[in-house]
């Protein structure tokens with residue numbers, strides 16, 4: 001047994017998440033972190049194409065229109081795709097803290113079926129930080145930002161260095177990303193600390 005603590009509830013000595021002074025302003029669209037990302041990249045035809053906006057504090061909002069390619073049951077979104085939408089929205093909180101973090105644990109509740117062509121109004125918020133762990137939560141609503149909650153998630157993201165991607169990614173994609181000035185700009189944004 002490892003001694004890892006993977007609970008989704010922050011420990012008593014966890015601190016509040018801190019918004020980076022150079023975080024995008026509330027309402028500002030946060031661009032894709034990677035052209036070929038299934039969640040946000042424009043280069044993936046059947047991807048989710050999430051458009052995420054910075055919110056107040058350490059929070060973001062996003063919209064996801066469910067397309068035919070996202071079906072599980074006839075006419076309804078696949079649960080895994082909905083979990084991906086929640087995961088991607090939560091991952092975008094990185095832009096507000098300027099900390100690179102990857103999903104360690106994601107627990108999802110599916111409360112309502114989500115039809116093809118509907119728009120899921122997503123919201124994610126970081127709630128606490130304990131060393132490398134960022135505790136966060138997300139909801140996806142139907143019919144509008146105040147509509148009923150169809151899906152929700154609690155998650156723990158773990159802070160990593162940029163080497164995480166360089167060491168574990170496929171060399172072809174890593175080399176292409178490092179040769180792309182826009183992608184290098186994305187990485188540099190995370191090197192600026194307050």
Ligand SMILES: CCCCCCCCCC(=O)SCCNC(=O)CCNC(=O)[C@H](O)C(C)(C)COP(=O)(O)OP(=O)(O)OC[C@H]1O[C@@H](n2cnc3c(N)ncnc32)[C@H](O)[C@@H]1OP(=O)(O)O
Nearest residue numbers: 003004005006033087088091102103104105132156158160
């Ligand atoms: C440029 C921006 C890019 C942003 C991308 C966003 C995309 C959307 C989000 C994603 O989908 S990311 C992709 C899915 N996630 C992964 O691929 C992560 C795969 N897992 C790993 O690489 C490693 O397991 C991980 C880096 C998460 C942790 O390994 P480490 O060896 O660095 O962690 P370590 O074992 O030292 O544990 C550090 C702390 O994290 C905790 N921890 C580790 N794994 C955990 C886990 N799975 N769940 C909860 N907590 C976890 C661990 O308990 C410990 O806390 P405590 O010290 O309090 O005990």
